[in-house]
Amino acid sequence: IQLTQSPSFLSASVGDRVTITCRASQGISSYLAWYQQKPGKAPKLLIYAASALQSGVPSRFSGSGSGTEFTLTISSLQPEDFATYYCQQVNSYPLTFGGGTKVEIK
Amino acid sequence: EVQLVESGGGLVQPGGSLRLSCAASGFTFSDHYMDWVRQAPGKGLEWVGRIRNKGNSYTTEYAASVNGRFTISRDDSKNSLFLQMNSLKIEDTAVYYCARDSGAVKFDFWGQGTLVTVSS
Numbered sequence: 561i562q563l564t565q566s567p568s569f570l571s572a573s574v575g576d577r578v579t580i581t582c583r584a585s586q587g588i589s590s591y592l593a594w595y596q597q598k599p600g601k602a603p604k605l606l607i608y609a610a611s612a613l614q615s616g617v618p619s620r621f622s623g624s625g626s627g628t629e630f631t632l633t634i635s636s637l638q639p640e641d642f643a644t645y646y647c648q649q650v651n652s653y654p655l656t657f658g659g660g661t662k663v664e665i666k
Numbered sequence: 667e668v669q670l671v672e673s674g675g676g677l678v679q680p681g682g683s684l685r686l687s688c689a690a691s692g693f694t695f696s697d698h699y700m701d702w703v704r705q706a707p708g709k710g711l712e713w714v715g716r717i718r719n720k721g722n723s724y725t726t727e728y729a730a731s732v733n734g735r736f737t738i739s740r741d742d743s744k745n746s747l748f749l750q751m752n753s754l755k756i757e758d759t760a761v762y763y764c765a766r767d768s769g770a771v772k773f774d775f776w777g778q779g780t781l782v783t784v785s786s
Contacts, residue, residue: 593772595711602763602779603703603711608772646711650771654729655701655713 561585561649565658571666578634580661582647587627591651594623594632597660598643606645607632637663668692668775670764675780682754682784688747688764688777696720696742699767702749704760705779712760714738716767717747732758754784 562585572578582592590610595603605614607623610630620635634641642665647658674686688700699722702714715728717738726738737750747764761781765773 591771595773597711602776603773604776605772605774608774614772614774648711648713648773653727655716657711657713660710 561588561652561656563647563649563656563658565645565647565661568659568661570661570663572637572663573666574637574639576637576666578637578641578663580632580645580647580663582625582630582632582658584628584630584649588649588651590626591649592623592625592630593648593650594621595646595648596641596643597646603646639665668766670766670775670777672762672764672777672780675762675782677783677785678754679786680754680756680784683750683752684754684782686749686751686762686764686780686782688749690745690747690764690766693766693775695740695745699770700738700740700747701765701767701773702738702747703763703765703773703776704758704782705763706757706760709760714749714762751782754782756784758782759784 564583566581592610594607597603611623622633644660644662669691671689701716715738718725735753739748761779763779764777766775768774
């Protein structure tokens with residue numbers, strides 16, 4: 561299953577509402593997770609099961625969608641949110657990640 | 667506190683072998699599936715493979731790119747995960763992460779990664 565993220569690059573300002581889309585090449589129900597990765601660091605889980613917020617993750621992060629189209633929304637971008645974001649499907653093997661969306665400061 | 671610490675990375679020639687380890691602490695290791703994920707320099711994340719727990723017979727799954735060359739194993743008595751990499755190729759150069767798999771729906775904890783460089 562291929563995951564296509566858009567955009568691949570996003571320039572935004574602190575306080576902006578940001579939306580990242582992940583499209584699956586076939587239906588994956590709600591078996592989708594979102595991760596944040598900062599340079600030189602391991603990925604961090606944000607959202608699982610498409611919309612469940614991982615413990616300890618700020619509520620400005622939210623996920624939605626099912627089937628083939630999913631979104632990650634950051635309601636008000638904070639300085640610490642500038643990073644690369646990846647979606648991942650866990651519906652079937654091989655597990656796959658999207659190509660990533662880099663969020664940079666405008 | 668959950669901790670995952672990878673080790674064993676380094677420089678290896680094409681065709682060579684390397685064994686990575688991941689030491690787990692702070693949780694009941696034997697309960698969880700565990701996964702390996704890699705990231706080539708400047709590239710995105712690539713899932714490498716998974717090993718299930720004892721209750722699921724320690725069965726494994728692999729990405730096509732490593733199937734037949736890489737083997738995932740675990741030692742629950744030592745809270746350790748392993749990745750045996752044989753017939754290494756230049757394109758296997760990457761940071762390798764181990765990750766705790768919870769409920770087969772999320773990778774909720776990751777190690778810091780270990781760099782494997784395949785070069786002559």
